[in-house]
Amino acid sequence: MFSNPVLDPGAGVWFSMRPMQLIDGKAVSARVLEECKGQVDELVNKGCRPGLAVVLVGDDAASRAYIRSKERACNELGIHSVKLELPVETAQEELLAAIASLNVDADIDGILVQSPTPGHIDEGAVVRTIDPAKDVDGFHPENVAKLVLEDPGGFIPCTPLGCQRLLGDYGINTKGAHVVIVGRSMIVGKPMAMLMMAKGMLGDATVTVAHSRTVDLPAVCRSADILIAAVGRPEFIGSEHIKEGAVVIDVGINRVKDEGAKRGYRLVGDVNFDAVSERCKAITPVPGGVGPMTIAMLMSNTVKACRQRRGSGAGD
Amino acid sequence: MFSNPVLDPGAGVWFSMRPMQLIDGKAVSARVLEECKGQVDELVNKGCRPGLAVVLVGDDAASRAYIRSKERACNELGIHSVKLELPVETAQEELLAAIASLNVDADIDGILVQSPTPGHIDEGAVVRTIDPAKDVDGFHPENVAKLVLEDPGGFIPCTPLGCQRLLGDYGINTKGAHVVIVGRSMIVGKPMAMLMMAKGMLGDATVTVAHSRTVDLPAVCRSADILIAAVGRPEFIGSEHIKEGAVVIDVGINRVKDEGAKRGYRLVGDVNFDAVSERCKAITPVPGGVGPMTIAMLMSNTVKACRQRRGSGAGD
Numbered sequence: 001m002f003s004n005p006v007l008d009p010g011a012g013v014w015f016s017m018r019p020m021q022l023i024d025g026k027a028v029s030a031r032v033l034e035e036c037k038g039q040v041d042e043l044v045n046k047g048c049r050p051g052l053a054v055v056l057v058g059d060d061a062a063s064r065a066y067i068r069s070k071e072r073a074c075n076e077l078g079i080h081s082v083k084l085e086l087p088v089e090t091a092q093e094e095l096l097a098a099i100a101s102l103n104v105d106a107d108i109d110g111i112l113v114q115s116p117t118p119g120h121i122d123e124g125a126v127v128r129t130i131d132p133a134k135d136v137d138g139f140h141p142e143n144v145a146k147l148v149l150e151d152p153g154g155f156i157p158c159t160p161l162g163c164q165r166l167l168g169d170y171g172i173n174t175k176g177a178h179v180v181i182v183g184r185s186m187i188v189g190k191p192m193a194m195l196m197m198a199k200g201m202l203g204d205a206t207v208t209v210a211h212s213r214t215v216d217l218p219a220v221c222r223s224a225d226i227l228i229a230a231v232g233r234p235e236f237i238g239s240e241h242i243k244e245g246a247v248v249i250d251v252g253i254n255r256v257k258d259e260g261a262k263r264g265y266r267l268v269g270d271v272n273f274d275a276v277s278e279r280c281k282a283i284t285p286v287p288g289g290v291g292p293m294t295i296a297m298l299m300s301n302t303v304k305a306c307r308q309r310r311g312s313g314a315g316d
Numbered sequence: 317m318f319s320n321p322v323l324d325p326g327a328g329v330w331f332s333m334r335p336m337q338l339i340d341g342k343a344v345s346a347r348v349l350e351e352c353k354g355q356v357d358e359l360v361n362k363g364c365r366p367g368l369a370v371v372l373v374g375d376d377a378a379s380r381a382y383i384r385s386k387e388r389a390c391n392e393l394g395i396h397s398v399k400l401e402l403p404v405e406t407a408q409e410e411l412l413a414a415i416a417s418l419n420v421d422a423d424i425d426g427i428l429v430q431s432p433t434p435g436h437i438d439e440g441a442v443v444r445t446i447d448p449a450k451d452v453d454g455f456h457p458e459n460v461a462k463l464v465l466e467d468p469g470g471f472i473p474c475t476p477l478g479c480q481r482l483l484g485d486y487g488i489n490t491k492g493a494h495v496v497i498v499g500r501s502m503i504v505g506k507p508m509a510m511l512m513m514a515k516g517m518l519g520d521a522t523v524t525v526a527h528s529r530t531v532d533l534p535a536v537c538r539s540a541d542i543l544i545a546a547v548g549r550p551e552f553i554g555s556e557h558i559k560e561g562a563v564v565i566d567v568g569i570n571r572v573k574d575e576g577a578k579r580g581y582r583l584v585g586d587v588n589f590d591a592v593s594e595r596c597k598a599i600t601p602v603p604g605g606v607g608p609m610t611i612a613m614l615m616s617n618t619v620k621a622c623r624q625r626r627g628s629g630a631g632d
Contacts, residue, residue, distance in 0.1 A: 124465075141461030148460050148506055149440075176531040184513050190464055193509070197500050197525050206536060208524040209513050215492040220522060223539070 029292035050306035051080035058088035110136035162293025180224035366622035367396035374404035426452035478609025496540035
């Protein structure tokens with residue numbers, strides 16, 4: 001009913017009656033973190049403090065910033081946080097050995113190796129070395145398969161899981177809806193597709209995965225009830241990609257030069273927010289949309305890992 | 317150019333210039349088996365005869381028929397074939413123990429447990445017990461993950477692999493094409509989606525997975541350049557699901573009662589062949605389409621397993 005502009009008979013001009021809804025990732029992530037906090041408290045009362053180890057190889061500035069946010073979130077929730085910083089020249093075997101010792105560390109429930117790693121490191125080998133029971137990023141093949149097989153015991157990558165939670169918390173129905181995902185990466189596009197097509201309340205969608213090879217991408221995107229943009233190209237999705245009344249989830253976090261900004265850049269999504277927000281029913285902003293959800297779901301996965309590893313007595 | 321009916325100026329009536337092409341699964345499967353035969357001969361010359369073990373629990377008539385076809389294919393190619401028939405009351409542990417001994421049997425490269433198994437058997441546990449290196453059905457979680465991760469060393473389920481081969485052999489371009497898959501099973505729908513969206517010559521498609529929850533399925537199907545039907549409902553897909561000039565792959569094999577037929581039934585696909593073949597550019601028949609490809613790809617996977625297990629000296 002809110003999907004079309006209507007004529008205002010008084011003013012004689014077109015305007016939109018539709019109140020575009022901003023999907024507030026900060027608010028939802030705060031709710032997720034609040035839930036996690038309760039679960040951590042319960043676990044701690046039972047003598048189990050969840051632990052997360054973050055491994056950084058090299059000194060990429062953006063990676064450092066991400067890691068700081070993760071550390072901060074752990075501290076706020078009372079999750080035991082370990083940061084392992086390795087020099088950029090660390091050999092692959094040393095990194096794998098470090099992971100192996102975290103695998104057997106009883107105080108550590110989650111292990112995350114910050115991406116990207118230096119070029120001489122085989123990220124696939126790194127992921128396969130992490131104990132799947134501690135793979136809170138959800139990238140280990142065992143967890144990839146669990147997602148496809150709809151096994152609830154696995155870990156789902158944090159970003160798609162966060163997108164799903166946003167949809168759920170805003171009461172956006174996915175059942176039977178046409179979800180178009182732009183991007184087919186292992187980190188977002190593919191797991192997002194699996195989540196959305198899985199049976200159940202927050203799935204059951206008709207799912208299309210589009211990408212750089214897609215012919216007439218705007219037309220494919222315009223068939224979406226829910227459009228999820230994960231292409232990594234600043235403001236790539238414009239109003240020509242949007243069906244009136246669609247829901248838009250913007251996964252992109254891109255730095256674009258901005259002389260006027262304090263840091264010399266500003267963050268924009270994969271979606272041209274101003275153009276798209278005119279047409280859509282609901283949209284996530286950047287920043288403040290999917291971004292905060294990713295860290296919140298990492299915390300949630302860490303709590304889940306702790307519960308699963310330390311037995312049903314721990315917090316369930 | 318062949319996608320629309322044109323006016324015949326002489327006759328003044330509409331007719332179709334488009335020659336509908338039958339996608340001949342028997343012919344393509346014969347070619348695949350021919351290739352396999354060459355590879356088996358090479359392997360045998362090097363002292364390695366590929367071996368396939370098929371396990372049947374109970375005495376389902378259809379399963380017996382499938383197994384006979386598999387055995388026959390093995391015999392024709394010179395693949396060592398082992399059939400293990402277990403009574404319907406076989407306990408799960410006995411079945412798992414039988415698989416475990418096939419896992420360590422050096423003469424066996426591929427292991428397949430015929431589905432469906434009796435109700436007391438946990439099929440997930442069965443699949444996880446099979447050595448992934450011998451999992452020629454491609455259902456083990458490790459192989460599921462390899463397909464998602466686009467790792468060419470894994471085994472891809474035979475039916476979707478056969479569909480892809482049919483498209484390839486008929487020169488049907490998937491790159492950028494819109495492939496709509498109806499059905500989201502682990503055996504066909506999901507692996508088919510992964511294959512079609514993967515990077516490369518026989519992938520790179522824009523992929524939509526539709527299913528029982530899809531709203532306006534005919535409209536979704538009509539957006540397909542390539543429609544793959546895997547719903548398991550006889551003649552469910554009609555002309556209203558087909559865009560003029562689409563390619564249709566019918567995965568269904570359904571028995572419908574037919575008093576006139578010798579066995580009292582006939583086989584039909586998920587597609588209403590007569591109605592759909594009027595509109596489409598190319599279509600697989602049932603029988604004689606996807607069916608024979610499934611067994612051919614099983615042979616191909618068995619040869620691959622043998623080569624991978626017994627080292628690069630064996631046949632490469």
